[in-house]
Amino acid sequence: MPANKSDDIRIGVFICHCGSNIAGYLDMEALGSYAESLPHVAFVQRNLYTCSEGGINEIKKAIGEKNLNRVVVASCTPRTHEPLFRSSCAEAGLNPYLFEMVNIRDQCSWVHMQEREDGTSKAKDLIRMGVAKAALLEPQNPIMSEVTPRAMIIGGGIAGMTAALALANRGYEVVVVERSDRLGGMLLNLNKLGPSMADAAELAEKTVKAVSCHPKITVFTGSSVTGVQGFIGKYSADIETPAGAKKIDLGVIIVATGARNLVPAGLFQYEGEKIVTQLELETRLKKGLASSLKDFVMIQCVGARNEERPYCSRICCQTAVKNALLIREQAPGSKVTILYRDMQMYGVENEEMFRDSKARGIRYVNYDPEKPPRVEGSSVVVYNALLGREMKLPFDLLALSTPLLSQEDSDETGKLLRVPVDENGFFLEGHVKLKPLDFATDGVFLCGSARFPANVREAVAQGLGAASRASIPLSKGSVVVEPIISVLANEDACRGCGLCVALCPYGALEIHKTEKGRKVRVIDVACKGCGVCAATCYQHALTINSFTDDQIEAQIGAFLG
Amino acid sequence: MCTGRIDPALAAKAFRKGLDGMLVVGCYFGDCHYISGNYQAKAKLDMARKLFAHIGLNPERLAFRQCSSGEASVFVKIVGEFTEKIKELGPLGAGADRFEASKLTKKMDIAEAVLAGEKIRWVIGKRTPFLQTGNMYGEIFTEHEFNRAIDMIIVEETEVQEILAGLREGAKSVKDLAASLSMPVEKVFRHILALKRRGFVALKRIAGRSPLYTLVPQEV
Numbered sequence: 001m002p003a004n005k006s007d008d009i010r011i012g013v014f015i016c017h018c019g020s021n022i023a024g025y026l027d028m029e030a031l032g033s034y035a036e037s038l039p040h041v042a043f044v045q046r047n048l049y050t051c052s053e054g055g056i057n058e059i060k061k062a063i064g065e066k067n068l069n070r071v072v073v074a075s076c077t078p079r080t081h082e083p084l085f086r087s088s089c090a091e092a093g094l095n096p097y098l099f100e101m102v103n104i105r106d107q108c109s110w111v112h113m114q115e116r117e118d119g120t121s122k123a124k125d126l127i128r129m130g131v132a133k134a135a136l137l138e139p140q141n142p143i144m145s146e147v148t149p150r151a152m153i154i155g156g157g158i159a160g161m162t163a164a165l166a167l168a169n170r171g172y173e174v175v176v177v178e179r180s181d182r183l184g185g186m187l188l189n190l191n192k193l194g195p196s197m198a199d200a201a202e203l204a205e206k207t208v209k210a211v212s213c214h215p216k217i218t219v220f221t222g223s224s225v226t227g228v229q230g231f232i233g234k235y236s237a238d239i240e241t242p243a244g245a246k247k248i249d250l251g252v253i254i255v256a257t258g259a260r261n262l263v264p265a266g267l268f269q270y271e272g273e274k275i276v277t278q279l280e281l282e283t284r285l286k287k288g289l290a291s292s293l294k295d296f297v298m299i300q301c302v303g304a305r306n307e308e309r310p311y312c313s314r315i316c317c318q319t320a321v322k323n324a325l326l327i328r329e330q331a332p333g334s335k336v337t338i339l340y341r342d343m344q345m346y347g348v349e350n351e352e353m354f355r356d357s358k359a360r361g362i363r364y365v366n367y368d369p370e371k372p373p374r375v376e377g378s379s380v381v382v383y384n385a386l387l388g389r390e391m392k393l394p395f396d397l398l399a400l401s402t403p404l405l406s407q408e409d410s411d412e413t414g415k416l417l418r419v420p421v422d423e424n425g426f427f428l429e430g431h432v433k434l435k436p437l438d439f440a441t442d443g444v445f446l447c448g449s450a451r452f453p454a455n456v457r458e459a460v461a462q463g464l465g466a467a468s469r470a471s472i473p474l475s476k477g478s479v480v481v482e483p484i485i486s487v488l489a490n491e492d493a494c495r496g497c498g499l500c501v502a503l504c505p506y507g508a509l510e511i512h513k514t515e516k517g518r519k520v521r522v523i524d525v526a527c528k529g530c531g532v533c534a535a536t537c538y539q540h541a542l543t544i545n546s547f548t549d550d551q552i553e554a555q556i557g558a559f560l561g
Numbered sequence: 562m563c564t565g566r567i568d569p570a571l572a573a574k575a576f577r578k579g580l581d582g583m584l585v586v587g588c589y590f591g592d593c594h595y596i597s598g599n600y601q602a603k604a605k606l607d608m609a610r611k612l613f614a615h616i617g618l619n620p621e622r623l624a625f626r627q628c629s630s631g632e633a634s635v636f637v638k639i640v641g642e643f644t645e646k647i648k649e650l651g652p653l654g655a656g657a658d659r660f661e662a663s664k665l666t667k668k669m670d671i672a673e674a675v676l677a678g679e680k681i682r683w684v685i686g687k688r689t690p691f692l693q694t695g696n697m698y699g700e701i702f703t704e705h706e707f708n709r710a711i712d713m714i715i716v717e718e719t720e721v722q723e724i725l726a727g728l729r730e731g732a733k734s735v736k737d738l739a740a741s742l743s744m745p746v747e748k749v750f751r752h753i754l755a756l757k758r759r760g761f762v763a764l765k766r767i768a769g770r771s772p773l774y775t776l777v778p779q780e781v
């Protein structure tokens with residue numbers, strides 16, 4: 001391993017053209033010769049695509065031939081490409097953490113397309129800063145930890161049950177914790193499921209039976225999780241069950257707590273008899289509609305897409321169209337009118353169901369949220385912009401399409417698991433595109449309406465997806481964790497005061513007794529490297545690998561120099 | 562790395578090295594992938610701004626703003642506005658601040674020492690518990706009370722660091738220190754006694770009728 005002595009530092013800088021993504025907007029030749037002038041830079045190369053096989057081979061070749069002990073790639077974003085470049089370094093025998101990435105595309109050429117000169121000079125700044133930091137990088141070793149081959153699924157709706165079956169069928173032990181006294185979730189209250197019109201009760205029963213009979217699955221109904229300790233591979237959960245408290249060791253956790261349906265108290269004179277929610281309409285349809293009902297009106301976006309709940313709940317439009325069709329089946333001569341703002345009917349089958357409903361005479365009237373419909377006795381009055389006047393629609397039954405809401409306690413569940421919820425209380429995935437079913441916290445996954453209102457097909461797909469993600473650490477038996485984490489760099493300085501322990505968002509710090517007294521200890525696998533502790537410790541005992549004060553200062557210094 | 566990693570002492574260092582403005586952009590509260598790191602960042606930077614204002618650096622030079630990774634236009638607006646602001650303030654020490662450029666190093670050394678010091682970091686670290694569950698006596702602070710406490714600590718800690726900086730030039734009497742720092746003699750005396758008790762300062766000798774104090778070298 002190269003010693004971190006400045007004369008021994010030999011940095012290779014690879015500057016990517018990214019086709020014309022970078023080269024089209026910045027002066028690449030100037031960047032190349034500039035990089036050559038920087039301290040410790042022993043080799044500079046420009047590549048058409050550094051991430052192509054050719055580019056990667058050039059990096060590997062140069063590490064060997066030019067005796068490089070640090071590599072800087074100036075290209076796109078570390079989010080997508082850092083793992084690739086790091087592993088190329090490792091293949092050439094260089095510790096992968098002696099690699100630094102500089103983003104001159106997303107953060108430079110793309111945003112300064114019209115400013116070639118200034119863009120080039122900013123790219124120079126960025127490269128100079130990256131090189132300055134690279135010179136101070138230290139090798140790191142990945143952290144390994146064993147995985148308990150058991151999964152806990154919180155929430156026994158269709159998403160959670162699907163995930164449970166998928167994992168159990170692969171041979172892993174699964175614990176399902178369901179708060180209510182039955183498995184099944186929202187499906188238990190539904191009638192037929194659009195767009196296929198499958199029977200909700202049948203699907204629920206079939207799945208509940210498979211889960212309950214599975215030898216690998218333990219179900220705790222009427223139970224809740226009251227505490228979670230540990231980290232990926234080594235979680236331990238406190239579960240309160242009707243038979244008393246239990247403590248169970250786990251490797252991974254899946255959140256499948258679903259959502260609840262808004263009860264529109266105070267809106268459109270809702271009373272639950274003649275004016276009902278779609279959910280209550282489902283129950284009526286299940287029992288069979290009274291033959292006296294002839295005129296039906298539905299109002300979409302009730303309590304949704306407003307200031308309080310700006311999001312679209314996605315499933316209520318499908319539900320309304322489905323129920324309108326079912327009404328027409330049960331009450332052939334009836335009239336159904338749907339008052340909508342925008343019809344959210346994504347997906348081929350849903351679109352077809354929508355077209356079909358129009359062909360069958362379901363009437364759609366657009367309304368303007370500025371001039372919302374109002375209930376007057378047994379009629380809805382709505383301003384129809386196409387006609388330019390108000391319409392009066394008498395009804396025997398008025399169905400209000402209300403959105404799915406996050407569970408009231410989702411915030412608490414989030415705190416328990418150290419995972420975030422968004423402003424509407426839905427759980428926030430690790431990354432919208434790259435990690436849709438993972439949390440940023442390793443070993444915790446999510447699926448179904450807990451994440452965002454989903455229909456059954458999506459909830460099932462996500463349940464399978466989350467199970468598949470969760471099975472990766474389970475099947476490997478051990479996990480390797482990023483070593484870019486907090487370290488107690490100066491144990492003597494630590495006074496064991498615990499200030500940092502209380503602030504760690506991941507519970508990754510603990511105080512233990514040593515021969516030198518009370519000291520802090522970093523639980524490697526639990527730490528995410530956010531750095532709050534290092535910025536807090538007044539003894540400056542803690543630091544973050546690859547983001548040390550010295551390295552950050554060197555970057556700032558290089559920027560200003 | 563999260564905005565929570567930003568050590569306010571680093572900001573002081575950066576200004577000393579010639580930075581004219583520092584903008585920290587984090588995610589929205591409750592939307593942070595590091596859960597609560599951005600709350601920490603805001604608390605620390607708010608406190609650093611107060612300290613900067615106290616020692617004469619225009620606090621607008623340090624800003625904490627929030628936007629999500631999907632909000633390009635918000636980000637552009639934030640950066641644009643901040644750039645305009647810094648242009649308006651001009652280079653550090655050229656008029657928008659309460660000291661001249663020649664004093665920069667001295668002022669920022671003091672700011673860094675305060676920001677890297679135990680007292681300030683302890684109080685900021687305890688901010689959430691103080692506001693939510695109270696101190697060790699169970700007294701819960703209001704935001705207002707907490708801010709007042711911070712203000713007081715900033716004033717005191719700056720004075721302490723100024724005295725230590727003064728003594729770094731050589732042993733001095735309380736009277737001389739008071740004169741050079743334009744601080745009341747009693748105040749300097751009180752700080753000196755406290756520093757003596759904590760082992761940072763010692764009596765060197767008596768010159769004429771006034772005792773001269775000197776720094777005690779600290780182990781690191």
Ligand SMILES: Cc1cc2nc3c(=O)[nH]c(=O)nc-3n(C[C@H](O)[C@H](O)[C@H](O)COP(=O)(O)OP(=O)(O)OC[C@H]3O[C@@H](n4cnc5c(N)ncnc54)[C@H](O)[C@@H]3O)c2cc1C
Nearest residue numbers: 155157158159179185186193194258259448449454455456
């Ligand atoms: C009126 C209406 C009509 C619908 N119609 C259709 C349709 O036609 N077609 C379609 O595809 N979809 C439809 N849906 C959507 C469907 O209900 C959802 O897709 C599905 O229920 C999502 O499943 P889930 O497992 O994610 O959540 P849920 O079904 O909500 O299950 C979550 C489970 O978690 C449990 N839980 C919650 N919190 C905790 C906790 N802290 N600890 C332990 N357990 C907890 C709950 O008790 C529940 O059993 C409709 C929804 C509504 C409201």
Ligand code: SF4
Nearest residue numbers: 301312313314316317
């Ligand atoms: S799915 Fe339809 S009814 Fe529901 S919030 Fe979205 S647009 Fe409104």
